[in-house]
Amino acid sequence: MKKHLNTLYVTTQNAYLHKEGQSVVVNVEKEARLRIPVHTLDGIVCFGAVSMSPFLMHHCAENHVAVSFLSEYGKFLARIQGPVSGNVLLRREQYRVADIPERAADIARHILIGKIANARAVLRRAMRDHGDNRELKTAECRTTQYLRRLESPMLIEELRGNEGEAAASYFSAFPQLVTVKSEAFQFSGRNRRPPTDPVNAMLSFAYTLLVHDCRSALEGVGLDPCVGFLHSDRPGRPSLALDLMEEFRAFLADRVVLSLINRRQIQAKDFNDSAGGAVTMSDSARRTLLGAWQKRKQEEITHPYLEEKCKIGLLPHLQAQLLVRYLRGDLEAYPPFIWR
């Protein structure tokens, strides 16, 4: 089985990354701050004004290290794409399945079962930990209804409608998950591009990290991250990565964000308002979130379907592998990750 390797996050502005032997060296103000052999890395994520030597780019591409460039605020800008490797037969099968509406809808349905079940698990855990109230109960009941509906096949449009409604009822209960009584962490629904409150800013940032991880997991197993089943094709959009991350949004991203707020590790002063209503995270808040993100990925759980112990960071990769097995015809249906 693939090992879960570390990801290097570079947030220091004007840092320069280059290759020395087989190692990645991070220079800040002409001083080497870090030196790590490339084989211990799975990905490099650069934020803002971070540059990289072309030789290191080549080296990363050859060694299957996913390199992403994000803006200082975590918006995806570019990535380095190495030679397309992996199995052409597998990719062709992926495209074929994506072109058959019933089969694409079947995968999408299973992904949504995972997504909604995990959202419900987050709600249920809140009910257990902080006592239930009406909002949580209503949202929990509704998500259960949507899950039941998903038991029978549906057209892709119906699925998308169902997803929207389920997400809306989940997010309507989301304010109940924030236990800190603070004006700043009031949440009145999901918004983005740009996010206009601290909670949304953190969620958007965490989702960007999740896309990076899902995309490299898909590339790692030889799938095309741009051809999805639930998300339709659009130039430049990693639709399959977006599909894959659905199962992990609540379980991974939302919970990291919530625990940072609820444990007061991130506070109202960690955010900056900018003209136009956008809210951005401060440097230190971004680092806190990255640190919590990495730590969560190191935690071990037992995969519910494979019944194998693994690190949380490896989950996207394992799900990508299960998707491959389904596309190859080794599995009857795609088994989504459902948190127990």
Place this chain on the structure above:
Amino acid sequence: MLVLITYDVSTLNKAGQRRLSRIAKTCLDYGQRVQNSVFECLVEPAQWTSLRAELLRLYSPEEDSLRFYFLGKNWENRVEHHGTKETLNLESGTLII
């Protein structure tokens, strides 16, 4: 697994100095320098085979000494650090710069 590599390379002549720098560079390709001639390398068995072969090709059996300590998979319980030159845990540390 973690392998600790230590060496003593004779630097009495030019050839020795060249060997020293080559051996150090090779170790850096696979791990991190924890003290002057001490390296911790986090490697898979296949990587270890090639690292070992490379080092054995570079060193001079008559003049130098090379020692490998195998700390295995659960090396974290076997290593304790005090003082300066704090090192990174490449496997599970948070690499945020």
